[in-house]
Amino acid sequence: MWFKNLQIYRITDWKLMPEELEELLARRTLQACLSMEMQSLGWIPPGMEETRLVYARGQQMLIALGSEKKLLPASVVNQRAKERAVEMEAQQGYPVGRKQMKEIKEAALYELLPRAFVVRQKSHAWIDPVDGWIIIDSSNIAKADTFAETLLKTIPTLLLKRIKTNLTPASAMTRWLSGDELPHAFTIDSDSVFRSREDKKVSVSYQRHPLDSDEITRHVRAGKEVTKQAMVWENNLSFVLDENLQIKRLTLLDIEKEPAESAEEQFDSNFFLMTEQLKQLLPDLIDALGGEVVE
Known part of the structure; x- marks a missing residue:
């Protein structure tokens, strides 16, 4: 677990x-x-x-x-509806209308659902x-x-x-890469995504590529902000933080695990280890983002 x-x-x-x-x-x-x-x-x-x-x-x-x-792909429903429409046209002697075609599609869906x-x-x-x-x-x-x-x-x-924080993750991550002091528990890792503030389709991704200050400055001056950043907490956990305060690719680093005698014991041990680590990581991360918004 x-x-x-x-x-x-x-x-x-x-x-x-x-x-x-x-x-x-x-x-x-x-x-x-x-x-x-x-x-x-x-x-x-x-x-x-x-x-x-x-x-x-x-x-x-x-x-x-x-x-x-x-699982019932739309293409399968549409194909069955077309077959039924052809049958209907042959019976009535004229093409089916829009309303009739809608009814045929609904009937095809109900016909196929039990077999999906x-x-x-x-x-x-x-x-x-x-x-x-x-x-x-x-x-x-x-x-x-x-x-x-x-x-x-x-x-x-x-x-x-x-949960909401006083600093948005994007603004905080951009500051950290631009030279602001990083909270002591965290270090920056080598995966980053910069995205334009004006055109959301414009982005630059780096994987396993440590950024130098000139590259960062160039992206920030071009109006980009950091929307994803790989980080490490206390040399125990690595993860990717994104602009929506989602943590992805959470990985346990070099923490020694005691061998378990059964699958049940292993499950229990993993759950305990995970919760103990996250109970420390989450407050540190919220503090790093300016604290929690109190509503």
């Missing part, structure tokens, strides 16, 4: 114990897609055990949202009620927000929002 991507949310006044959270999640577990459904969402076991919906270690909790989604392939996916979230974090392991903002929305439907009293 090790998150690769972090979507950061703030929670306040969390009062649920693991058993209480388990009871709430059990009311909205993942159900198989019905024949005429495109997608189904629900809670599934996050850990090695196949029954528990909440994995808890001390006060730290891990949950997982499962999804079933039917189903893809299953799983997303994890770590809940830290002590420091007030919910961290969703996803590289996609929309998918993370779907997770958060499902959690809000499951726990209507939950106070949950994306």
Whole structure:
């Protein structure tokens, strides 16, 4: 268990114990897609055990949202609709109209849905009620927000929002590369993306390429800002920070792990190590970005 991507949310006044959270999640577990459904969402076991919906270690909790989604390409639906349109034209003796074609497409969709392939996916979230974090392991903002929305439907009293900082990540990263002092816990790594403030399509990417001051100055003077930057925290974790305060490619560096006797012990050990590291990284990162916006 090790998150690769972090979507950061703030929670306040969390009062649920693991058993209480388990009871709430059990009311909205993942159900198989019905024949005429495109997608189904629900809670599934996050850990090695196949029954528990909440994995808890001390006060730290891990949950997982499962999804079933039917794969039905538009090209397949359109092809079937064309076939049905040809049949309809032959029967009625004149071409189908726009409204009729829309109805034919809907009928083709309903005909094909029960035969569509189903893809299953799983997303994890770590809940830290002590420091007030919910961290969703996803590289996609929309998918993370779907997770958060499902959690809000499951726990209507939950106070949950994306975290905001006083400095935008783009402005802070641009300053750091331009010579401003970097917070002591962090070092700059060699992957960067500069993007034009005026034309979002104009960008320059560097991979494994340490930038010299002249290159940075040239990009900044040309109206570009840093939208992605690889960084290292305390020589323990490497990651890429982006303009939306997403952490990607999170990697544990040279920390010695004790061998585990079973898969369950390894899962537990990894979860403990991850949460202990992130409980230190996240406050340092928020401080480096000027602190959290209090609303």
